Amino acid sequence: MPGNCGCNTCAGASPCELNRDVCQLKELVRSQGKQLGQLVRHMKMGCKKPPKESTLKGLSPCLKCLQPDVLYHLGMDTATMDFPKVFGDVRFVCMGGTAERMERFAYKIMKELSLKLNPATTLRNMAEPGHRYALYKVGPVLCVSHGMGCPSISILLHELIKMLHHAKCQDPVFIRIGTCGGIGIEPGTVVISSEALDGMLNPYYELIVQGKVVLYSSKLDQCLANELLSLAIPCEDEFCTIIGKTICTNDFYEGQTRLDGAFCDYTNQSKTAYLQSVQCQGVVNFDMESTAFAALTNRASIRSAIVSLCIVNRMEGDQILSPPECLSEWEKRPQVLVARYIRKEFLKRDDDSDTEVYDEVCPSACLEGDKAI
Numbered sequence: 001m002p003g004n005c006g007c008n009t010c011a012g013a014s015p016c017e018l019n020r021d022v023c024q025l026k027e028l029v030r031s032q033g034k035q036l037g038q039l040v041r042h043m044k045m046g047c048k049k050p051p052k053e054s055t056l057k058g059l060s061p062c063l064k065c066l067q068p069d070v071l072y073h074l075g076m077d078t079a080t081m082d083f084p085k086v087f088g089d090v091r092f093v094c095m096g097g098t099a100e101r102m103e104r105f106a107y108k109i110m111k112e113l114s115l116k117l118n119p120a121t122t123l124r125n126m127a128e129p130g131h132r133y134a135l136y137k138v139g140p141v142l143c144v145s146h147g148m149g150c151p152s153i154s155i156l157l158h159e160l161i162k163m164l165h166h167a168k169c170q171d172p173v174f175i176r177i178g179t180c181g182g183i184g185i186e187p188g189t190v191v192i193s194s195e196a197l198d199g200m201l202n203p204y205y206e207l208i209v210q211g212k213v214v215l216y217s218s219k220l221d222q223c224l225a226n227e228l229l230s231l232a233i234p235c236e237d238e239f240c241t242i243i244g245k246t247i248c249t250n251d252f253y254e255g256q257t258r259l260d261g262a263f264c265d266y267t268n269q270s271k272t273a274y275l276q277s278v279q280c281q282g283v284v285n286f287d288m289e290s291t292a293f294a295a296l297t298n299r300a301s302i303r304s305a306i307v308s309l310c311i312v313n314r315m316e317g318d319q320i321l322s323p324p325e326c327l328s329e330w331e332k333r334p335q336v337l338v339a340r341y342i343r344k345e346f347l348k349r350d351d352d353s354d355t356e357v358y359d360e361v362c363p364s365a366c367l368e369g370d371k372a373i
């Protein structure tokens, strides 16, 4: 006699037994899919050997003595995690201020690269044990939150660069997707930084090391900046994309000549004069991370770029008055541009890739409720 579903197989089986059988079948299909993916990947790679070391340059000679190396703020270490296995395929590191924004970006990238996620699973914050930053891995893309200011992004960059070094990563590209205060540009505009300047308009990141001032170049990769600009489609995009110099400050209020901070020892006139003078020198925006981001990626010979969303025109005011609905809609704009770049590069490097290849990358997404990383 057939069972409830009408088939002879489940005749007489209890719901519990059926459930167990379904689970076993699902597991079987999943593990076969994984094996198939590995086979296809091996066939594609042929006899290509995994790289012996990362392409990152200029790193500390002390790193090889760190056994294990503890990436304290990311809550990871080389003793309990196989970095080459988990992060060896990383090619793009996208960074932004908040954890929520970077999680949303991770889902966007997953869609862009046609990666699939079991509906019962969510992406996992791999840096959760560190209680500082959020880090999501979607195939070859890391989406990481960096907090506010140079000290915060600098700590993260030290640990991310070490992570990619231990993982033997090849030619990763770093992109900061941030927000900024525009100088003479409309809120909602996307700004690509051509140069990251300090408050004195010099292209340096200043650090005091052993009681001495050390200056590191904060030049950005011009080719990458122009390439990102070329991906804007002015007649299709609902936003403007521009390129210009960025001033990086250590303070949101007085450092960016605001009148609305708790303290202010200057006038509205001197503020306007200052903004006009930097505008005349090609500066289009303020942020708080660009010099550290550019300097640390430069030191490791990593190509990097900054794509920001302007959330206020400082020529017109200091407070962020755009409604939250607008801000959350605009948040997608720099992401659109960066996703186009990643997609283009991803297809280029994998030459004859198609959707099947993206599916293979799926096991390297780090998922909640799933053992796959």
Ligand code: URA
Binding pocket: 179, 180, 181, 182, 252, 256, 286, 287, 288, 311, 312
């Ligand atoms: N980020 C900044 O650094 N300044 C602004 O005005 C807005 C965002």
